[in-house]
Amino acid sequence: LIIVLLFYSSAVLIDALATAGTVQAHNVARRRFTETQPGLLKRYLQALAWTTNINEAIIKDLQQWYSKCHSAGESQQICLQVGYTLASMLRRYCHSSTSQKNACIKGKYQILNKFLGKLMECDDIQCHKNSLNILLNFPVETSLNYAARFICSNENGTNSVQRIALKLLAELPTEKISGKVLKKVMQVFRNSCPLPQTTTDQTLATEVLLNAVPQHSTVGPFLLRMESTCPKNNERWAFFYDNLAVRRRIDELVPVYI
Structure with missing residues (x-):
């Protein structure tokens, strides 16, 4: 043949x-x-x-x-x-x-x-972006610390890497994500990192945080507190509520057997 x-x-x-x-x-x-x-x-x-x-x-x-x-x-x-x-x-x-x-x-x-x-043997931004994009095909727990390096960094040029790193964190089991890493994700969400955060990165951070709510008791109160203290950025909050609505519908569709 x-x-x-x-x-x-x-x-x-x-x-x-x-x-x-x-x-x-x-x-x-x-x-x-x-x-x-x-x-x-x-x-x-x-x-x-x-x-x-x-x-x-x-x-x-x-x-x-x-x-x-x-x-x-x-x-x-x-x-x-x-x-x-x-x-x-x-x-x-x-x-x-x-x-x-x-x-x-x-x-x-x-x-x-x-x-x-x-x-993970990278010396430049493009190499890190390529590696993280590849890891999106196979999000393993050992890649968590690698991705976390680029969250809320103070190094110029890392925002584009952070975006892919947030996507990777959203694919990983949230029980494996430490409180320290989640704190950095929260900083992205509220735009309090050393570098300015885009709405895209903030919405990706929202995804990671919502995933973490069931396993991390501090995340839910943080999100509720942020809505009252930082109501700006309508696009971010629109994504937040749309995401919640989708998750609620999925939960309602899960059959419960007694």
Whole structure:
């Protein structure tokens, strides 16, 4: 089958190789598209992210590929897509069984550890943004401290990173978010950080805080107090009440069995 497919360079070829999810198909795709049709390599990686055959050997290859991607002279687009695909496959692999999930959560899965370590080796703003965007595909608890670094920072240029970090915090289990981190999120919400906060960042902070209400007893009173002391910014409060209404409807739809 692979020999026949080598004569074609189309969406059918790409999807067939990605769907196969075998090491042989992956090696053929990576070699062929890298050498002769690099424009199709990104499309293959996008398709591979959704393969139903989660192969650990392919995950390992992607991790090694990502770790050497930039130094090997690959384009930033390809390196990013390798990261997105690896994060998507790791998410499903880590949830494939209880034992595997525990290994990932407890930091015992070395492929995941190496990937996360490489993601956080950044020296510039754009690198941090890319890493946080990749982590949105697989929001793991170990990324919490990394994301928290950019919340309410006093470093110029970090506001754009903060926006992605807030999105990541909104995806993480709120019981794992410390009171110290939530305090920084509250500062974003009330625009009391060293740098001015946009309405977009404040609404993202609202999402994180509303998620935290059930586990953190101080968050609810803080939000109620803020409404009376800082009623300005109608857009922020409109989002707050719209979000509450949606959550209330969802709660009402959850069946209760007695």
